[in-house]
Amino acid sequence: MQAKYKFVFGAVMVGGTVGFLMTSGIKETGVYFLTPSELAAKVQADSSFHDVGVKMGARVVHGSIERDVATQTVTFDVTDGTQTYPVVYVGLAPDTFTDDVDVVVEGRLDQGGTFRATTLLAKCGSRYETVPTA
C-alpha cells in the first residue's frame, strides 16, 4: 500500500508542476486578442494600455497597403468596420497578406495612434479555398 501513496504523492508533484508551468506560462506569455474597437475602448479607459503588447485581429483596408522592399517595411490600415488603425510592420509579410484579408498583428499602439506590429499573420477568410468567381 505504501507504494500507492508514494505514487499519489509523485502524481500530485507532477500535476502541480504541470499546473505551475501552465499558470506561469499564461501569465508571462498571455496576450490580449482584441478587435480595433476593443483596443480603442481599452486605451480610452486607461492610457497606460499603450505600453501593453496586444494582438489585434482586423481586416486590411482595400488599397491601403504600401510596401518598401528596400527596407522591407509594410504600412497598411486595418479596420473592424467602426475603428481603423494604421499599422507599420517591418519584416517579411506572408504570401497570403493582401487587400481585404483578415490579419492578426501583434505589437503596441503608440501614443500617436499607429500600431507598431512585430508579427503579422494573414489568413484568407478560407485559406484553402478561393473566392468563387461566379
Add this chain to the structure above:
Amino acid sequence: MTVLGQLALWLALLIGAWGTFVGFYGGLRQRPELIESSRRATYALCGVLLVASLALIVALVKHDFNVAYVASYTSRNLPTVYILSAFYGGQAGSMLFWAVVLAIFGALAQLLTSRKYDYLLPYVAGVTSAVALFFVATTLFAANPFERLPFTPADGNGLNPQLQNPGMVIHPPMLYLGYISITIPFAFAVAALVSKRLDVGWLHAMRKWTIVSWLFLSIGITLGMWWAYVELGWGGYWAWDPVENASFLPWLTMTAFLHSVMIQEKRGMLKKWNMVLIALSFFLSIFGTFITRSGIISSVHSFAQSPVGWWFLAFLVAIMAVTGWLIWARAPMLKSEAHLESMVSREASFLFNNLLLVGIAFSVFWGTMFPKLSELFRGTQVTVGPPFFNQVNIPIGLGLLALTGIGPLIAWRKASLGNLRRQFAAPVTAGLVAGVLLVALGVRHFYATLTVALAVFVTTTILQEFIRGVGARHRLHGEGYLEAFARLVGRNRRRYGGYVVHLAIVTYFVAFAGSAFNANLEASLKPGESVNLASPWGYDYTFTHIGVSQYDEMNRLVSAATVEVARDGERVGIMKSEKRQHFTCAQPISPCPRNLRQQSFEPSTEAGIRSDLREDIYIVYAGSVEGTEETYYKFTLNPLVWWLWFGGFVLVVGGVITLWPGTTVRTTRRGDTQGGYAAQLVGENKGA
C-alpha cells in the same frame, strides 16, 4: 456520374443505419442472422462508398466544372496528381473521404479479426456503422461534393498553390488515416463494455489497430511538419497552431495507451484508465476535425467556416455522453487485479509516462482553447503563443525522454539494486559523459545540453538491449551474430520494434534541440552584393545575390532569385528561391497564351533549401524593388533538421517491425520480475 454518387450516398445512409441497428440489437439478443447481417452491412457500406468516391474522382478528372466542388478546387491546367488530391482537399470531399476510409477499416476489422473474438464483432460493426452514418449524413446534408451549379464555368478556380506540393498530397490522407483508424480500437472498447467481456481478449483483438493508427498519426504529423517547413517559408516546422495541436492531441493519448495497455496485459491493472484513454483518443480525433472544420479557434490554417462544425459538436457531445455512461455502468467490472508494489518498478515508470503524456495533452488542449475559455470567463480573448507551449512542454518532454530509457529496462513489480546497476550503469555514464563533453565544447544552452545527454542515455540503453540479446542468443543457441540479431528481432517484434520507435523519438528530440541554435539574417541585396552569416557549427557562410529570372512552368509564372553560397570561402553551390504566380486560362488552350491568363491566388513562395547532416541552409526570396533586381532575402541556418525527417523514417521502420505478421508474441510469465529480454532468455534456460 454525380447522380450515381448521390444515389450511393443515400444507400450508404440506409445501410449505415441498418448496420448500427442490427449490430447492437443482434449482438444483445444473440440473433445469428442479424449478426451475420451486421457483418454484411459493413461490406456493403464499403462498396457503396467506394462507388460514391469513384463518382467524385471521375467528375474531378473529367473537369466537370458544373459540379461546384470540382469548380472550386481544380482547374484545367492543374497537374493530375493534384486533381486527385483535391478529392480530400476541400471540406465536402474530405467528409466523403473520411466516410469511405472508415468503411474500409470497418470491413477490414470484420475480415481480419480472429474468429476467437467473434463475440465482439457485432458491436464493432455497430459502432463503425454508426460513426460512418454520421459522416455520410454530414456529407449529404451539410457538405455535399455532388452539388451542381446553375451554370458551367469555363474553368475552375484551381487548387491553392500552397497545397500544390508533394507533401500535401500525402500529409492529409495520412493524418486522416490516423484519425479514422482510432475508431476501430474505440469500437472494440465499446464492444467489450457492451458485451461485458472485459478480460484481455479485446485488447489482443485490436492491438495491431492501435499501432496502425498511432503510426499513421505519427507519419501524418511528421509530413505536416515537412510541408510547413518547405512550403510556408517561415523557416520552422512547428508553430503550435491550433490545427497542429489538434493532430498532436490524439497522438499523445494514443502513445499513453500503447504503454499503459502493457500494464493491463501483464498485471491486470489500469483497466478503467485504458478505457478512458482509448475513448479520449477517439473524442480528440473528432475534436481535431471539429477545430479544423469549424474555425472556432482563429488559426492561420483555418478552413471555411461552415455548419459542419455544429454537426461535429453535437456528435461529440453525444458520443461522450454514451461512452461516459457505459464506462461508469461497467466500472465495477473493471477492478484492478494487482496493485503497485514499488515506486522503483516498470509499473511505476509507465504510470509516470502516462501522467506526463496526459499532462502535455492537457496543457496543449488548455493553451489551444485558452482564447475561447478566457472570452467565456473574462469577456476578453487572451491568446497564448509558442512561448507558453515551449515553456510548459520542454521540461515535461525531457522527463518523458528520460522515462523512455528507464521504462523498458527496469524490472516489473520491484526492481532490485542489482537490476538497477546491471541495466543503468553504462547508460547513465554515457549520458553524463556526453553532457560534460558538450559543456566542455562550449555549449551553454541548458535544455539542449540536457536533451543530448538524455538522448545518449536512452540510445545506450537500447543498444545495450540489442547487444545483450544478440550475445545471449549467440552463446545459448550457437547462432552467428547476424542470425542471432535477425532471430532476436523476428521473435520479439513488439519489443524490438518498440525499441526502434524509441530510437526514432530520440532522434526527433535531438532535432528539436537543434532548433535552439537557429541563425538568421535578412538583407536587401543588389546583384553581386553579398552578406555573411555565422553558423552555430562555427562556419562562416557567404551569400551572394546573382539575379532574378522569370519563366513559365506548368500552371504558373515563376520568378526565381538565385544566390551563390560559399562556406568558409569555399563554393557550396547555387541556390534559388521562387515566387510563383499561378494562373488559370480563359480558354482550354495549352500552353496558355499570355493574354488569356487570369491570375489565381496570391503569389506563393518556394524556399530554397540545402540539407546536410549538420544543418539546413534555408533561403527565402521576399521580393524585389519594382523594376530592378535589388532583392530582399531572408537567410536561415537550421541545425539538425535533417534528423527530423530521418527520425520519421526510423519510426516507420520500427512500426513496420512491430506490425509484421507472423509468429505470435510471447508474453512474459507473471512471476518474472527481471527487466530486459536477455535476462529473460538466460532465466528461461536456467530453468530448463
